[in-house]
Amino acid sequence: MRARRYGSWYFAEHTLRVMRGYALSLLMYSVGQPLAYLFAMGVGLASLVNTNGSAQFGGVGYLTFLAPALVASGALMSATGEFMFPIMSGFKWRRTFYGPHASPLEPGQIANGHIIGVTLRILAPTAIYFGIVLLFGAAGGPWAWLTIFTATLCALSFGLPLMAYVATIQTDAGQFAIVQRFIVTPLFLFSGTFFPLTALPLFLQWIGWLSPLWHATELGRVLSYGYAEPAWLTVVHVLYMLAAAVAGWLLSRRIFVRRLGK
Template identity: 45%
Template sequence: MSTTTHPTLDELRAEAMEWGSRPRRFGSWYVTEHMVRAMRAYGWTIIVGALGQPIMYLLGLAVGLAALIQVPVIDRGHEVDYLVFVAPALLVTAAIAVASEEMTYPVMAGFKWRRYFYGFNASPLASPQIAHGVIAGAAARMFVAVGAYYLFLWIFDLFVETVPSPATGWLAIPAGVAAGLAFGVPLMAYAGSIEDDKGQFALVQRFLFMPMFLFSGTFYPLDTLPVWLQWIGWISPLWHGAELGRIATYGEAVGAGEVVFHVGYLVVLTVLGYLWGRRIFIERLAK
C-alpha cells in the first residue's frame, strides 16, 4: 500500500521564495523579452525599415549625389570619397531613428494607454528593472537595424567602396548603438514624464531629430558650417557616433584622446538619461 507524502510548510515556503526570487534576479530580462515579443506586431515594418532604408539612402547617394560630387571630402586631413564619408553617419542615424520610435510612444503606452508597466510593477519586478528592460529591448532593435545596415555596406563595398578598412569597420556597429542609446535613454525619461500626448513627440522629431540630422556633419564635415551652427553637432550624439564610425571605417590612426572624448560624451548622456529615467519610473509607478 503506497503512501503519499506531502511537502511540509517549510518546503512550500522555500519553493515560493525561490519562484519569487527569480523575477528579482532576472526581472530586467523578462521585461526585455516582453518588449521584443511586442515588436512582432510590427515586425515586418522593422525588417523593411532595417533593410530598405540603407538600400534607398545608399543607392540614392551613390547613383545620385555622389556621382555629382567628384572632389573627395577632406576629413581631419584624410581624403575620402563622398559615399565613404556619409555611410557611417547614415548608419548612426538608423540607430537614432529606432531610438526615437521605441523610446517614445511605447513608453507612454506602458504608463498611460495600455498601462502594462503597472502590471509589471504589481509583480515582484522592481521599477528600475522595468526601465532596464525598456532600454535593453530598444537596444536589441537598434543592433538589428545597425547590423543590417552594416551588412548592406559590406555587400555594397563589393561594387562601390564604402568601408575602406573592413578589419575595424565593424566597430561602427557598437558606435551606432551607443549613439542611439545616448539619444534614446534621455528621450525615454522625457516620455515617461509626459502625462498627456499633446504633440510633444512630433516636436521632438521636428526640432531635435531633424536639426541634428541636418547639422551634425552627416552630409559634410562639421567645420564647413558657420561657427554659430557648429554647436548643434558638438552636442549631438549623432555627430559623436558618426565620428567614431568614421574612425572605424577609415581605419585612420587617431589619438586615444579623441576616441575617449566621443565615447565619454555618449556615456555621459546615457548615464544622465538613465538616472533621470530611473527616478521617473520609480516615482510614477509608486502612484
Template identity: 50%
Template sequence: MTAEHTGAAPPPGSVGDRAIRSTRRTRRWGSWYVAEHRFLSLRAYAQTVTVTAIGNPIIYLYAMGVGLATLVDANLGTDAVGGVSYLAFVAPALLCSAAIAVASDEFTYPIMIGFKWNPVFFAMNAAPIQPGQIINGIVIAVFVRIFVTCGIFYAFMLLFGAVPSATGFLAVFVAVLTGLGFGVLLMAYTATLTEDTGQLAMVMRFVILPMTLFSGTFFPLAVLPVWLQWIGWISPLWHGTELARVFAYGLSEPLWLSVLHVLYLAVLLAVGWAWARRITARRLNK
C-alpha cells in the same frame, strides 16, 4: 511586537518567508522578463521592423552614397570630405542615424503607451517587477533591435563597398552606443509626459531632424559657420559619427577626441538611464 511587526525578516516557513524565497528569481531576472515581453510585443509590428531594417540601408546608401556621391565626387573630388569617396564618408553617418531612428521609435511612443495609452507598466509593477526593471528591460530589448538593425546596415555597407578599413565593424558598436545614449535621454523625457499634446512630434521635428542635418552627417561640421557648429558638439550623433568614421575609413583625429566621443556617449547613457529609472519609480508609486 513580534519580529514581523518591526519590518524585520519573517519567521521561517511563514507565508512571508515563502514569498521572500519565491521572489528571488524575479529580483534577479525581472529585467529580462520585461525584455521578453517587449520582444513578444515587437511581433505586433514585425513588418515595420523588418522593412525598416532592410529597406533603410538600401534606400539611404543608394540615394546618398551612390546618387549624391556621384555629384559630389565628380565636382569636388575626394578632397571635399577628407580624402575618401563620398560614399565612404557618408556611410558611417547613415549607420549612426539608423541607430538614432530606431531609438526614436522605441523610446517614445512605446513609453507613452506603457504609462498612459495602454498602461502595461502599471500591470508589470502590480506583479513583483520593480520600476527600474521595467526600464532595464526596455533598454535591453531596444539594444537588441538597434544591434540587429545596425548589423544589417553594416552588411549593406560592405556590399556597397563603403568600408575601406578593416576595423569598420567597430562602427556597429559605436552606432549602438550612439542610439542608446541619445535614446535613453529621450525615454526619460517621454516618461515625464503625462499627456501627449504634440511634444513628441516637436522633438522629432526640432531636435532629431536638425540633429541629423547639422551633425556632420552629409558634410563635415567645419563647413558650417562657427556659430552653428555647437549643434554638432553637443549632438550625440556627431560624436558617434566621427568615431564611426575613425573605424570605418581611418578619419584622422586626435586620440583624446576619440576618447571624448566615447565618454560623452557613455555619460549620456548613464545619466539618461538613471533619470528614466527615477521618473518611472516616481510615476508608478502613486
C-alpha cells in the same frame, strides 16, 4: 524569487515579444532604408561630389565618408521611436507598465527591461545596415565592424535621456512632434552627416558638438577608414556618449520609481 532576480530580463522578453507584431515592418525598414539612402546619396549624389570636391572628405570617396553617418543616424532614428511611443503607452495610453508592476517586478526592472529589449532591437537592424554598407564597398577598414556598436551607443545616448523625458509627460500635447521636428531633424542635418561639420558657419556648429550623432559619426569614420583626428577627441566621443547614456538610464529608473511607486 526568480522574478525579483531576473525581472529585468523578463520584461525585456515582454518588450521583444511585443515587437514581433511588427517584425516584418522592422525587417523591411532595416533593409529598405539603407538601400534607399545608399543609392540616392551614396551613389547618385556621390558621382557629382567625387568629381567636384573629393578632397574635402579626407581623400576618400563620398560614399565611404557618408556610410558611417548613415549607420549611426539609422540607429538614432530607431531609438527615437522606441523610447517615445512605448513609454507613453506604458504610462498613459494603454498603461502597460502597471500590470507588470502588480507582479514582483520593480519599477527599475521594468525600465531596465525596456532598455535591454530596445537595445537588442536596435543592434540587429544596425548590423544589417552595416552588412549592406559592406556590400556597397563603403567600409574597408579592419575595425569598421565596430561601428555597429558605436551606432548603438549613439542611439542609447540620445534615446535614454529621451526616455527619461517622456516618462515625465502627464498629458500628450504634441510633444513628440516637437521632438521630431525641432530636435531630431536638426541633429540629422547639422551633425556632419552629409558634409564636414567645419563646412557649417560657427553659429550652427554647436549643434554638432552637442549631438550624439556627430560624435558617433566621427568615431565611425575613424573606425571605417582611418579618418584623421586627435586621439583625445576620439576618447571624448566615447566618453560623451557613455555619459549621456548612463545619465539617461539613471534618470529613467528614478522617474519610473516615482510614477509607479515602490
